[in-house]
Amino acid sequence: MNACQCxxxxxxxxxxxxxxxxxxxxxxxxxxxxxxxxxxxxxxTGPALGxxxxxxxxxxxxGKAGEAVRHDDRWTLGVGTxxxxxYRTAGAALARALSxxxxxxxxxxxxxxxxxAEKVRAFVLGAAxxxxxxxxxxxxxxxxxxxxxLITADTGFEEVLTSAALKAHALATATALTRDLANAPSNVxxxxxxxxxxxxxxxxxxxxxxxxxDEKWLRQQGFGGVLAVxxxxxxxxxxxxxxxGSTGPHLVFVGKGITFDTGGISVKPADGMHLMRTDxxxxxxxxxxxxxxxxxxxxxxxxxxxxxxxxxxxxSAYRPGDVVRHYGGxxxxxxxxxxxxxxxxxxxMAYAVRNLKPDLLVDVATLTGAMKVSLGLRTGGVFSSSDxxxxxVIAAGAGVGERWWRMPLLEEHVSAVDSEIADYRQCxxxxxxxxxxxxxxxxxxxxxxxxxxxxxxxxxEKVYDEVVAGATGFGARTLVELAEKYSR
Numbered sequence: 001m002n003a004c005q006c007x008x009x010x011x012x013x014x015x016x017x018x019x020x021x022x023x024x025x026x027x028x029x030x031x032x033x034x035x036x037x038x039x040x041x042x043x044x045t046g047p048a049l050g051x052x053x054x055x056x057x058x059x060x061x062x063g064k065a066g067e068a069v070r071h072d073d074r075w076t077l078g079v080g081t082x083x084x085x086x087y088r089t090a091g092a093a094l095a096r097a098l099s100x101x102x103x104x105x106x107x108x109x110x111x112x113x114x115x116x117a118e119k120v121r122a123f124v125l126g127a128a129x130x131x132x133x134x135x136x137x138x139x140x141x142x143x144x145x146x147x148x149x150l151i152t153a154d155t156g157f158e159e160v161l162t163s164a165a166l167k168a169h170a171l172a173t174a175t176a177l178t179r180d181l182a183n184a185p186s187n188v189x190x191x192x193x194x195x196x197x198x199x200x201x202x203x204x205x206x207x208x209x210x211x212x213x214d215e216k217w218l219r220q221q222g223f224g225g226v227l228a229v230x231x232x233x234x235x236x237x238x239x240x241x242x243x244x245g246s247t248g249p250h251l252v253f254v255g256k257g258i259t260f261d262t263g264g265i266s267v268k269p270a271d272g273m274h275l276m277r278t279d280x281x282x283x284x285x286x287x288x289x290x291x292x293x294x295x296x297x298x299x300x301x302x303x304x305x306x307x308x309x310x311x312x313x314x315x316s317a318y319r320p321g322d323v324v325r326h327y328g329g330x331x332x333x334x335x336x337x338x339x340x341x342x343x344x345x346x347x348x349m350a351y352a353v354r355n356l357k358p359d360l361l362v363d364v365a366t367l368t369g370a371m372k373v374s375l376g377l378r379t380g381g382v383f384s385s386s387d388x389x390x391x392x393v394i395a396a397g398a399g400v401g402e403r404w405w406r407m408p409l410l411e412e413h414v415s416a417v418d419s420e421i422a423d424y425r426q427c428x429x430x431x432x433x434x435x436x437x438x439x440x441x442x443x444x445x446x447x448x449x450x451x452x453x454x455x456x457x458x459x460x461e462k463v464y465d466e467v468v469a470g471a472t473g474f475g476a477r478t479l480v481e482l483a484e485k486y487s488r
Contacts, residue, residue: 127148
């Protein structure tokens with residue numbers, strides 16, 4: 001039975017955002033084409049596909065991934081050399097091409113003989129996510145294709161491809177919801193909205209329980225980091241706890257839920273501050289992953305923790321030089337109020353270690369600008385003292401089109417985390433991404449732990465592959481894939 005326990009108070013915030021979650025393109029697999037339905041023929045540049053065409057003049061086509069060209073009532077779609085990345089790009093390009101005033105309600109995609117489950121999964125991910133749109137407007141949304149049918153000539157392979165398509169659509173749904181939550185404007189998305197929206201979604205899924213705890217409970221329990229960060233806002237913090245399963249290994253995912261980040265007293269520059277509505281992208285990934293794991297009924301136990309707070313400037317904001325006591329008693333010397341993510345994560349991680357007894361602990365956060373410098377805007381950073389866990393995260397991401405790179409926990413910087421007036425120093429000197437991870441490691445105890453810094457790939461300023469401008473939803477698919485691996 002589902003349960004949604006909401007321990008909180010305060011006024012209701014009127015919603016002016018599009019409905020959550022965003023409706024995605026439906027996809028099915030079949031062995032027969034339909035009459036009077038536009039068809040899509042695949043072309044490519046690799047030897048497996050050749051120029052293709054199926055009777056269509058392809059002399060002017062390159063076959064490169066994403067080249068979508070209309071030929072009356074038919075289309076050609078380039079899939080490049082047929083890599084998984086090419087198929088994601090092609091699927092996304094098709095979804096974008098089949099939009100506008102004359103967008104068909106549906107279309108048939110004629111699969112080539114080389115299609116296997118992995119390629120279907122990549123193509124469906126692209127097709128489901130490529131047409132994603134989030135816009136707060138009074139105008140009617142532009143038309144787009146509502147569904148796609150993938151046509152395979154191999155009748156014995158239909159069930160396998162259908163299973164792959166369903167899994168891919170579930171992963172795309174998790175990504176899209178993460179985008180929805182991160183894109184939502186912060187005049188609507190305060191800590192209460194984020195936590196209660198997640199709880200309402202969880203209440204619709206069998207086996208998933210949501211508990212939302214308010215600032216009074218946080219104060220009683222000693223969540224000093226969350227309270228310090230949220231203390232400068234008139235909209236108080238929350239802690240969201242999502243619980244699924246009762247057997248198997250216990251995974252705990254912790255996601256940063258900063259619904260807006262001014263930087264606090266260490267205020268950010270005005271340029272780019274509007275993007276701080278997406279500073280809870282890690283929390284959004286955790287919420288979406290728990291929903292996906294529960295919908296797929298994976299045989300595993302997973303808990304999601306999302307400490308939600310708004311980091312504002314006011315007379316009650318926390319200050320550089322403050323000493324904050326976290327859940328469990330450890331203290332931190334504050335040196336930069338704009339390093340608020342690690343403050344709320346520390347509380348949630350300490351709570352998880354003490355109360356939930358996890359077999360595995362993973363935190364996800366848009367944590368440091370240093371990671372953008374280190375890895376750019378399309379690769380997430382993985383920090384872990386466990387070689388096996390780091391490899392599992394990277395492999396999980398590779399399987400679902402999310403790229404990760406392992407970063408070092410350098411021993412020579414460990415002592416810098418120590419403070420003279422508290423247990424730990426919030427922003428130790430040294431390489432910012434690494435020292436932030438070393439700070440968080442103090443709160444992981446002896447539990448196998450990985451820190452995922454998604455500051456770069458969580459947002460995009462342009463369209464590429466299946467990504468659109470705005471929040472990307474990065475990380476959600478990796479968490480789902482990681483849970484599936486451990487469920488096996």
